[in-house]
Amino acid sequence: MSRIVLLCDSHIRAGEAGREAAARLALAAAAARRLAPDLIVHAGDLADDGAPESYAMARRALVGAAPLWILPGNHDERGALAAAFPEAVAAEAPPFLSGVRQAGRLRLVGLDTLAPGQVAGRLTPAQAQWLRARLAEMDDEPWVLIMHHPPCALGMPQLDRWPFEGADELLWALAAAPHPPLRILCAHAHGAHEIDWRGLRVSVSPPTGPLFAPEPGEPGLRRHMGAPMLRAIELTPEGLRLRAMPALGQG
């Protein structure tokens, strides 16, 4: 069996204000490690402000969480992230932090969708070309696509007002693969969502940070401080199995 654990949306900020976020990430990272995965993936918004000091704090929270792979979210800063985690970011598609990893039998294609200065994610023409080339190299291996931003609407007006740029180009690039991804794994929405996007299954992972709950008729998103969450993704003989779970102590 191949197993990865997905963490996301930790929003670490250096200093007293970020102490709780760091403690939550450390709890989630310890829970991830106990699952003995082939790879722990952080799917973005590791830092809240992209500052080097925040990544240093995140690094302390993630100590022992290995092997680790980090993809950037809209709150991250590529240079500071790569400087703090040189062993955990992909260096094969500069200046983007996109890459390909193998976790047991499962191939992971990670897409850097960060567009500096904006909330919305973006697939640039260069990135689409990179993705197309990686997918064209594949044979019949099972694979998943991992990207911070969901490429589709979630039914949450508070987030859907920043639509992903390049959704059609992404679909077109995916056509270069010999077969579709088993799942598109995303983050960014601070909650678990399952979406059927033009025949592809998109799974949004819950955060180690606060959960966002849309309130009907309210323009904003209410924050709920439940337990930090993580998601185990396993490739079994029966197919891909996803489990979201809270990080609770040493259990």
Ligand SMILES: [Fe+2]
């Ligand atoms: Fe985000």
